[in-house]
Amino acid sequence: MHKEQAANMSNYLTYQGKYKGLLGWITSTDHKRIGLLYLYSILTMFSVGVLLGLAMKLELLAPGKTIMDAQTYNSTFTVHGVIMIFMVVVPGLPAVFGNFLMPIMIGAKDVAFPKLNLLSWYLYVAGVFLVLAALFFGNGAPDTGWTFYAPYSFKTGTNLLPAVFGAFVLGFSSILTGLNFLVTIHRMRCPGMKWTKLPLFVWTLYGTAWIQLLATPVVGITLVLIALERLFGVGVFDPALGGDPILYQHLFWIYSHPAVYIMILPAMGAISEIIPTFAQKQVFGYKAIIASTMAIAFVGYLVWGHHMFTAGMSGTAQYYFSLLTFIVAIPSAIKVFNWISTMYKGSINVQTPLYWAASFIFVFMIGGLSGLVLGALATDVHVHDTAFVVAHFHYIVFGGTGFAFMAAIHYWFPKIYGRMYDKGWANAGWLVFFIGFLALYTPMFYLGMMGMPRRYYDYMKEFQGGNILSTFGSWILATGLVIIIVNLVKSARHGTPAEMDPWHSKTLEWQVSSPPSVENFDEIPEIAENDGPYNYK
Amino acid sequence: MSNEKHHIVPYRVYALVLVALLALTFASIGIVSIELGKYTVAAALIFATIKSFLVLTYFMHLKYDKPYIKAMVAFVFAIFFVVIVITFLDYLYRT
Amino acid sequence: MYSPEITQASNFVKGVDQAFLVILGISFLFLIGLTVVMIWFLYRYNRKRNPVATQIHGSTSLEIIWTVVPFLLTMVMFYYGWAGWKPMTKAPKDAMEITVYGRMWNFNYEYANGRRTDTLYLPKDQAVKLNLKAMDVLHSFYIPAFRVKQDMVPGKKDNFMWFEPQRVGNYEIFCTEYCGLSHSYMYSTAKVMEAAEFEKWMTDTTQLAAEVAAMEAPGAAGKKIMQNIGCFACHTVDGTKLVGPSFKGIWGHEVSVITDGQKRTITVDEDYIKKSIYDPNADLVDGFMKGLMVSYQGQLKDEDIAEIIEYLKTVK
Amino acid sequence: MEQNAHNEHVHYDAEASKIGMWLFIFTELLLFGGLFIVYSVYRFMNQEAFHLAAEELNTTIGAINTVLLLVSSMTIAVSTTTLQLKKKGLTLFLLGITVIIGVVFLVNKYFEWGAKIEHGIWPGSEHLKTAFSQGEILFFGLYYVMTGLHALHIIIGLIIILFAAHRVYKGTVNENRAALLENAGLYWHLVDLIWIFLFPLFYLIH
């Protein structure tokens, strides 16, 4: 243990570089510090998004005006969507845990381009401020929905330009992170770290990075076109000038469908780390999981049209998109089967991260299976743009990515802060959160099947029952969140010091001190031929 | 690393490629000025494709690069092509 | 909204609901099965009960099974989804045609004989083809009880939906594509009648006149027209500003407008109102957005506008 | 296929920066790719109008610009060879030529756009809206957006080349550490590559 103590003196948290305090953080190119910068900025934006979500639910408690007027509501769901998608779940796991852990997991001292890494964070912050500027200056917050559909997006009088520009900058930040990760994974694996020995989380980051790289520019140019349309009237999406609004939707979803896999792949990766650790067992079907990761990343490019089944595409395109949507569901199914099989005959140590991971599987299944309802033509025509879709994506984006994020933070917390959290409170937080989640979003499935459209400020009184339940759920959920955050914040400062490897895991990040030293490794590790990330005995 | 074996491309290769590119440019101008009807687009694009192939292989050194870089480039072009084809599944079949 | 009792409100309900049943059925099977297995594993192989894990690396045959089985099942789901949707794409030749105009934020309907309404009147057991026309931005025409939905895309010519109502009653129609401020108020009703009754309604031209006569007040006809076509979605008569300026005291009033980027003042008269309706963006009322109000050329005749003007004169 | 021994030298890994550049080029390709999708869809929907509108563009200027870019592509490609042969002076000379050609390209573009604008053709102009069909409006909208974005890339490329030239001059980019120059070259070829497609699509097909 003496080695650990020595390392602790100059761990990355306490390390003193050229600058002290805050400045030392925002000028640091250490991937671990950048990871935490992302964590704090993302959590800040997440809190804003949550408050907007709660406000919407409060408004929907009863038909008619409850707390805000229609214009405010429309801006609220737009800003909520933009924040949650572009600022929270797209960067979420890769930028926080990818940055913090990926170099350690592959046995490297940093990412390939540390300065570029820091620049990505600055771009993220710049994007955030641009979007926020849209709220406080000009003619009020944008009210187009996060999809910015043409032609409404260039007819609205609200302050759309800064928001669109902000989303563009955020996209750029995401591209640079992806680029950095790809080069790092290709070039900086330690000796012996073959592709077939990479931890699964790294594999998912690899797949994600490709999507970030190849899909984000398409939405970038689409947003530029929207801006040019507003500024100069170029005409590309304006039906009055011969443009085709449906083409806008194609371009938007060419990015935004792959983007949903940007959100979920790293989440799946985190789950694939957690389950073997707590089962103390070799992951079931390592290669199958890798193959399904890459399959999702690839097929995910080809199915965007399932968001447009009622938009007026040709029948051929509808047929094709529906078919491929079903194909893309299969690799996710494979993952679920492998996760559950990993538990079989394990020696399962049920701890907070595993509660999150198991509930992740449950809500992810509901989210994913409801995706199948949306992927089928006849049923999607009925529930498209209704509360059913809202339920689907909250279940999968925030049940999936959100729960995985929670699992990840409870799993890697001792590594990141070198301290342990209070397990009792952590479990209580999970339970409240989980119950609230089910109460909040399950009614929306029902409402959607009954025909309640989404983005509705007001609704018929027949829909009220479900909405009341849902609003109550949002309060329970928020209570759970508060418990969790208070517990983590307190423990980060005062928790009991954590061991190097509290969960007895085998991946490399657990073989360095908690918290890691500035350089991660004193010596670059070497992976022996018969060693591997999940070699449990 | 810094002194790893790097292929030095002779001037001659570059000169030849440039000549070929210029020739293809003028050929494509020539070919569209004769009436080919609806094949003009195809003709012009085929010439452009050959040209870009030359630029990629020689000017951008792909010929001398490791296979995985070639594979990546091929993959990117392929996926872009597939995306265009899929988009046209909509436009070609609209009634 | 549809309630479970109102099944079979249109010819598509059966196909769509069957697809729902198949997909949800398979889904629940997997959801429950897998959840039970997972919880069982968590319990059975808990550290207390099973202190030493058995290392298993995987199983190729299992991987194959759980790739192929879901694949087959998804193809079944795809098939039902496709089969329920396919008939929606082609309207029968003998369908009765109605044109639907969607604009911010109301629908209205034009029948073959030129009749216009803001409620969709439909005959039972008769195929109906709706030609969907969006005047400004995207809208979407959704009748939950009929299981039909189609976006209304400005500039798209062959935009339609069809169905055959099979049950008498009133059904809600929603706009499901976000279209700005009053998106959630953009709804209307489909009124399905017995064929004979519908026939009577359709040919009965006296009804409209009678309605107008019932409202003796000057401008009543104009008000009716404006209600039908949806002016009040954006304009009030009580001085509150919605999307457009209020009509309160509009007649003879001085407004400052922007014409070709130049500001000028105009007194509201007949020509100005007519121009505001036919070419709303030419004289833009100061402080309002261009492009929100779109031209009603071809939708309102000069006589209609004359009635509207009569009405506007009365709005004090 | 990779040598992991590179880790000892985190600070200079030519292959890493090369892959980095290629990956960046991929995103640029897809950025333009989005526009090419828009172009091809609208061309498909408005065949006649695109033919008519393309007549308005000057093939000669387009052809001259094509030749210019091809030549400059060659000069910068040769400069990487000369650098490896330790001919610093020649390298700088070739880079200079490349930059000059790039500037001439932009000057040409300036006059080309200028002529169009003089004729009252620019996005949103009255003349465009009144005297042209919808397809033609789209054509010109795309023309301005795509060539404009391309010109922006030329400017960025020039800045990168100047930066690389400066480093060559100082000697920090040399035969052993050529990555920066090679990446500048790759970027410039990307600009060329895009033009190779823009040229036939806008100037040739009518």
Ligand code: HEA
């Ligand atoms: C993390 C993000 C995420 C993920 C991973 C997914 C995953 C999937 N999504 Fe979702 N989706 C969104 C985020 C996401 N989605 C968002 C944000 C929207 C709305 C956007 C907007 O309009 O604002 C949306 C909308 C959306 C639509 C458009 C709905 C509409 O507007 O009408 C469709 C339609 O096909 C769809 C389908 C699917 C499918 C089939 C999957 C599949 O990948 C799911 C695969 C998973 C499973 C299948 C479950 C696990 C497997 C089993 C339990 C085994 C049994 C399985 C079988 C037998 C197959 N999604």
Ligand code: HEA
């Ligand atoms: C990640 C994505 C995300 C998340 C977390 C949420 C969270 C919430 N959302 Fe959602 N929502 C969207 C993405 C998200 N939303 C999108 C994209 C839309 C569509 C917008 C549009 O139509 O344009 C939408 C729309 C939307 C609507 C529909 C508006 C309409 O159509 O009329 C409503 C209605 O109530 C709603 C409510 C809520 C509520 C109450 C919460 C929350 O307040 C609930 C409280 C949350 C918690 C208590 C914590 C959860 C914890 C985590 C997720 C872990 C942290 C993870 C990371 C930092 C990565 N949201």
Ligand code: CUA
């Ligand atoms: Cu019209 Cu929503």
Ligand SMILES: [Cu+2]
């Ligand atoms: Cu999708």
